Amino acid sequence: MVELLSWGRYPRQPQHPHAVFWADEISHVLGKIVETNKTSLIYGMGRSYGDSCLAVSNQVVTTQGMDRILAADWETGVIFAQAGLSFAELIQITLPRGWFLPVTPGTKYVSLGGAVANDVHGKNHHVMGTFGRHILRLFLYRSDEGIVECSRHIRSDLFVATIGGLGLSGVIVAVEFQLRPIETSRINQTSIRFGGLTEFFQLTASHDHTHEYTVAWIDCLATGQNAGRGHYIMGNHAKADIAHTHTQLTLAPHKRMKIPFDPPFSLINTLSLRAFNTLYYHKQQQKQISRCVSYDPFFYPLDSLKHWNRIYGHAGFQQYQCVIPQRDGQTAIADIMQEIAKSGSGSFLAVLKQCGDIISPGLLSFPMHGVSLALDFPQHDQKNTQLFNRLDRLVHEVGGRLYPAKDAHMSAEHFQQAYPQWQQIEAMRDPRLFSKFWQRVTQ
Amino acid sequence: MNATLSPQNILIIGATSGIAEAVARRYASIGANLFLVARNSKKLAIISSDLIARGATNVQLFVLNAHEYDLLPQMVEQAWAAFGIINVALIAYGTLPDQTRAETDLDYAITEFRTNAESVIACLTILANRFETQGYGVISVIGSVASDRGRGSNYVYGSAKSAIESFTSGLRSRLYKKGVHVLLIKPGFVATAMTANLNLPEKLTASPESVAINIQNAISHRKNVVYTPSFWAFIMLIIKLIPNIIFKRLSL
Numbered sequence: 001m002v003e004l005l006s007w008g009r010y011p012r013q014p015q016h017p018h019a020v021f022w023a024d025e026i027s028h029v030l031g032k033i034v035e036t037n038k039t040s041l042i043y044g045m046g047r048s049y050g051d052s053c054l055a056v057s058n059q060v061v062t063t064q065g066m067d068r069i070l071a072a073d074w075e076t077g078v079i080f081a082q083a084g085l086s087f088a089e090l091i092q093i094t095l096p097r098g099w100f101l102p103v104t105p106g107t108k109y110v111s112l113g114g115a116v117a118n119d120v121h122g123k124n125h126h127v128m129g130t131f132g133r134h135i136l137r138l139f140l141y142r143s144d145e146g147i148v149e150c151s152r153h154i155r156s157d158l159f160v161a162t163i164g165g166l167g168l169s170g171v172i173v174a175v176e177f178q179l180r181p182i183e184t185s186r187i188n189q190t191s192i193r194f195g196g197l198t199e200f201f202q203l204t205a206s207h208d209h210t211h212e213y214t215v216a217w218i219d220c221l222a223t224g225q226n227a228g229r230g231h232y233i234m235g236n237h238a239k240a241d242i243a244h245t246h247t248q249l250t251l252a253p254h255k256r257m258k259i260p261f262d263p264p265f266s267l268i269n270t271l272s273l274r275a276f277n278t279l280y281y282h283k284q285q286q287k288q289i290s291r292c293v294s295y296d297p298f299f300y301p302l303d304s305l306k307h308w309n310r311i312y313g314h315a316g317f318q319q320y321q322c323v324i325p326q327r328d329g330q331t332a333i334a335d336i337m338q339e340i341a342k343s344g345s346g347s348f349l350a351v352l353k354q355c356g357d358i359i360s361p362g363l364l365s366f367p368m369h370g371v372s373l374a375l376d377f378p379q380h381d382q383k384n385t386q387l388f389n390r391l392d393r394l395v396h397e398v399g400g401r402l403y404p405a406k407d408a409h410m411s412a413e414h415f416q417q418a419y420p421q422w423q424q425i426e427a428m429r430d431p432r433l434f435s436k437f438w439q440r441v442t443q
Numbered sequence: 444m445n446a447t448l449s450p451q452n453i454l455i456i457g458a459t460s461g462i463a464e465a466v467a468r469r470y471a472s473i474g475a476n477l478f479l480v481a482r483n484s485k486k487l488a489i490i491s492s493d494l495i496a497r498g499a500t501n502v503q504l505f506v507l508n509a510h511e512y513d514l515l516p517q518m519v520e521q522a523w524a525a526f527g528i529i530n531v532a533l534i535a536y537g538t539l540p541d542q543t544r545a546e547t548d549l550d551y552a553i554t555e556f557r558t559n560a561e562s563v564i565a566c567l568t569i570l571a572n573r574f575e576t577q578g579y580g581v582i583s584v585i586g587s588v589a590s591d592r593g594r595g596s597n598y599v600y601g602s603a604k605s606a607i608e609s610f611t612s613g614l615r616s617r618l619y620k621k622g623v624h625v626l627l628i629k630p631g632f633v634a635t636a637m638t639a640n641l642n643l644p645e646k647l648t649a650s651p652e653s654v655a656i657n658i659q660n661a662i663s664h665r666k667n668v669v670y671t672p673s674f675w676a677f678i679m680l681i682i683k684l685i686p687n688i689i690f691k692r693l694s695l
């Protein structure tokens with residue numbers, strides 16, 4: 001039988017799945033689990049890295065069978081769907097009709113429910129905010145009330161506790177949200193090589209307002225003169241071109257390579273990392289390259305390699321994603337990068353993103369106006385703990401915070417200070433739902 | 444697949460089953476008309492909205508319980524009235540009996556057998572005559588690899604599926620001469636609501652989506668019998684070759 005882990009495969013606490021296919025089964029399935037195990041949790045597609053999708057009881061309700069579209073209005077782009085539907089499927093259905101997700105994370109293998117519960121953000125945070133901003137209403141199952149509709153106007157307390165609510169306010173059954181229109185399935189992308197953080201901040205300042213999607217990759221192992229070097233990537237949906245009307249809204253071909261099993265040891269070590277990062281940086285010869293690319297490699301470069309999380313071997317890995325308030329962005333990021341470079345640890349992809357000032361309705365939403373940095377670290381108990389302690393202190397000092405969806409380590413103290421509204425969530429929590437993350441940061 | 448050559452009007456009986464839903468989605472995405480039959484009207488309505496959003500041109504619903512044989516002619520009449528012709532019919536419902544209970548509870552065993560065998564035969568009989576008049580089309584039925592050999596752990600289910608296998612084999616010969624094709628689909632383990640509580644071996648368990656692709660291909664290529672995923676043909680061949688003297692000792 002399949003046992004489920006989170007994406008980082010750390011902490012390694014296998015979850016036993018209980019599938020639901022229809023909303024009216026939730027009460028029964030949840031009831032059965034709770035009878036013997038007290039609490040449970042909903043598991044979408046397990047694309048959270050740490051322990052926020054792991055149940056304290058190790059018994060999770062899986063929703064992938066609840067993947068139906070309940071209504072779609074192709075005139076207005078309003079779509080109403082069950083929470084287990086994946087973004088990958090959604091794109092298959094909406095894109096040929098000229099609509100795209102308003103906000104998408106860096107993988108399309110997330111469920112609608114998971115995207116709401118983590119209030120995901122994407123490369124367009126500076127213009128579109130988080131996914132939660134585009135939700136019109138939600139249907140939520142609560143063990144004490146049954147199925148409840150909520151929106152900004154109806155039961156708004158539940159609505160704001162569910163967006164970014166880490167799956168604790170109830171089971172999201174269905175979501176209605178606004179799609180964004182597109183004329184083609186392609187993105188006009190420009191990639192600019194930069195030599196350091198100062199240059200990155202100049203680039204975002206001058207290009208973010210004319211580009212819907214912006215993100216930067218940095219070589220986090222580079223030190224000295226090269227510190228903070230990387231590539232800044234910006235893009236806009238390509239406009240329709242009268243000459244090619246029939247190929248404008250084409251789905252990307254379904255091609256995925258697969259890492260078929262756990263390698264006996266981690267393929268990621270300092271040497272391979274350094275080589276990769278140096279190569280990646282120098283791959284682009286010119287300072288600036290513009291191309292028109294398909295939406296798939298633009299938004300989801302990692303999805304072409306199925307189970308890439310397995311390259312870290314049995315021990316798994318952790319992601320470290322923080323956001324630093326605008327005022328201190330540059331200096332704090334520089335300090336953090338320096339700590340990481342010193343530690344010699346770090347990831348294939350260190351991602352830097354300027355977040356905008358659009359506020360999410362969600363109480364526990366992660367992004368804030370400032371800069372977000374995300375990196376993967378192979379799991380080495382001692383090394384990670386020491387480094388993360390130092391980084392946490394830097395983040396904490398400037399009023400930044402860590403992303404629960406990516407977290408497996410932050411302390412209760414840091415969490416509670418960074419997310420002061422956590423008590424409201426705790427008060428509204430469905431007593432039958434309890435995650436390992438929530439246990440760790442609130443008890 | 445070329446949309447203009449593919450079947451356009453599809454009748455699915457047992458449309459809320461996991462495999463049926465996956466098949467319906469594939470046809471919906473190429474703009475088919477679907478006539479869906481199942482006993483739960485609420486689920487039917489939700490599936491209908493989903494298929495419309497995925498591109499189905501027209502979806503019609505009919506509520507029917509497998510044992511209501513007297514409604515079958517009406518169901519068939521409505522389906523043909525809705526779309527004029529039916530290119531493909533798929534019978535996809537079934538239950539998975541609890542073998543242990545069936546060994547002592549005779550009523551239960553008989554009811555399960557009737558659902559999985561008798562009622563399907565009733566459906567096939569009515570459909571066969573309508574298709575015969577039409578003179579073309581494909582009648583497809585979901586059987587099971589379990590029909591290949593009665594096993595100690597699920598012979599009530601297996602024997603019901605065997606009945607269908609024999610029945611379709613005969614029906615195929617009869618209708619072949621009339622231009623109508625009969626397809627028997629034999630899935631192995633598939634991850635659907637029906638099997639959600641079973642401890643299925645991960646490596647042998649297929650997704651309803653991949654099974655649906657096999658079914659759609661088998662329909663368009665007028666296959667007689669299709670194992671899905673195809674490796675089950677090989678597994679079942681080996682199981683069939685085990686001599687009884689050994690087979691009866693195994694706890695399969």
Ligand SMILES: Cc1cc2nc3c(=O)[nH]c(=O)nc-3n(C[C@H](O)[C@H](O)[C@H](O)COP(=O)(O)OP(=O)(O)OC[C@H]3O[C@@H](n4cnc5c(N)ncnc54)[C@H](O)[C@@H]3O)c2cc1C
Nearest residue numbers: 044045046047048105106111113114117120121166167172
């Ligand atoms: C390669 C990669 C790139 C990523 N990039 C980004 C990014 O750019 N931006 C970003 O914001 N995130 C990103 N993420 C994180 C990912 O978007 C989130 O973790 C997302 O929430 C995962 O969705 P899921 O369906 O897998 O949910 P899971 O990980 O299974 O669950 C996440 C949370 O949602 C809850 N939940 C799920 N379904 C329901 C439901 N129906 N009802 C109630 N609660 C539910 C769970 O209990 C859990 O708390 C990335 C992840 C990966 C693997």
